Amino acid sequence: QFSCKPSIQPSSPCTHQARVTRPIIQGKAQTREADVVREIKRGSMKEKWGLSLVYRMEDSRIELAVNKVSMFSPAAKAGIQTGDTILLINDWKVEAMEQIQAALNIFLAAGFSVNLGWIKTSNCLDEWGALDAI
Secondary structure, eight states, rough: OOOOOOOOTOOOOOTTTTTSSSOOOOOOOOOOOSSEEEEESSSSSSSSOEEEEEEEETTTTTEEEEEOOOOOOHHHHHOTTTTEEEEEEEEEEGGGGGOOHHHHHHHOOOEEEEEEEOOOOOOTTTTSSOOOOO
C-alpha cells in the first residue's frame, strides 16, 4: 500500500503528490495469507480451468470458495479441492476487493496460466452465491 497521502501543504514530506496509485482504505477487513500458491497452466484458451466457484460477503470482505473441481482439469492437477478458499489470483488479494466481478475479471483475463493462492478449508457452501464455471 502507498502510505503517503496527497497534500497541498508545502511542508508535506510527500514527493509523489499527484500520483497515488493505491489509496489507503479505512476500515477494510484484514486479509489472510495463502497456505498454497501455485501456477496453474492450461493447454489452450478453449480449455477451462476446471473450477466451479461460489462467493459470499463475510465481515466486509469477499470470500471465494471452490464448489466443484473437474476431474483431470488444470485445477485438479494443481491440487485444488472442493471447499478450498481462494485468496490470491495473480497476486491480487481477493478478500481486499469490493466486488466479486473484479476477482472474476482478473481470473478470466489470465491467458494460458494463472497464479492461485488458497487455503484448505471445509466450508459449508450451501448458502453461498454461485458463479459460472471457469
